[in-house]
Amino acid sequence: MTRIIPSLAEISHQYDALFVDLWGCxxxxxxxxxxAVLALQEYRKSGGKVVLVTNSPRPRAGVEKQLIHFGVPDDAWDSIATSGDSARAAMYRGAVGExxxxxxxxxxxxxxxPLDIVENPVDIQQVPLEEAEGLVCAGPFDPMADPAEMRPQFLYAKQKGMKLLCANPDIVVDRGETREWCAGALAALYTEMGGESLYFGKPHPPIYDLARRRLAALGKPIRDDRILAIGDGVxxxxxxxxxxDIDSLFIxxxxAREETKTGKDPxxxxxxxxxxxxxxxxxxxxxxxR
Incomplete structure (x- = not known):
């Protein structure tokens, strides 16, 4: 049974590294x-490593700028792995065509x-739907619009056999008190319609491979049983x-605040x-x- 804890410090000594979700955490x-910032700063002071693992479609540098904008200090984390970087690597390897x-x-x-970690990247060109070989989705054109508005375009793409590269598997996200649709909702719709969607963020393996590489670059490798994943999306x-097979802390x-009846705690x-x-x-x- 899932154990409710009072603070990260209650269990943090069991782990040498954290894979921490950003939005909602x-x-x-x-x-x-x-x-949350204080908890991560204290954990790092104790010697632990913090890798921010996010389903953001942005490159790592873009997420760093966003963190500054939101007021997240750089002493609260060590490295960043984004769904966007994982998906970009696949795109530049030709996963959905040029x-x-x-x-x-x-x-x-x-x-x-440009992404320098890919050798001999394909020459990606953005074109109208009628000229495309594949779809790349970082999110809806309008995050407040019903994803079903994309059905006509998706029907055409499916009939042409196009694959959809999803840069953010999240279905929804809360911006303050406003809930918005994410790329994952569009990818799910495309799959439901019979199209093929390719995923590179959580919960899919590629982003964890990237997170482990980011972690290893910080020093000696850390075993999975010494890593704790933290996030608000089940x-x-x-x-x-x-x-x-990594331990997890559910925020x-x-x-899920309404479903879990969370005040201070669920x-x-x-x-x-x-x-x-x-x-x-x-x-x-x-x-x-905290």
């Missing part, structure tokens, strides 16, 4: 969460910046940790009922990272 899409139709907002164009953060005050019965419904079994749970 360290910031709320508007500003940093002070208690001519791609891009789905996303203007600020997502950083996804197409179908992304927790499912991914379970798939990688219930994020996406109500035990509500938490267990929610986890049973989701067929999820995180190692630990806490209302908010």
């Amino acid at each position: 360290v910031h709320n899409g508007v500003k940093a969460l002070p208690d 001519k791609v139709y891009f789905i996303g907002e203007g600020h997502d164009q950083g996804f197409f910046k 179908q992304t953060d927790i499912a991914g940790a379970m798939g990688e 219930t005050g994020g996406l 109500e035990s019965e509500a938490l267990q009922a929610y986890l049973a419904q989701e067929m999820s079994s995180p190692t630990f749970a806490i209302g908010f990272l």
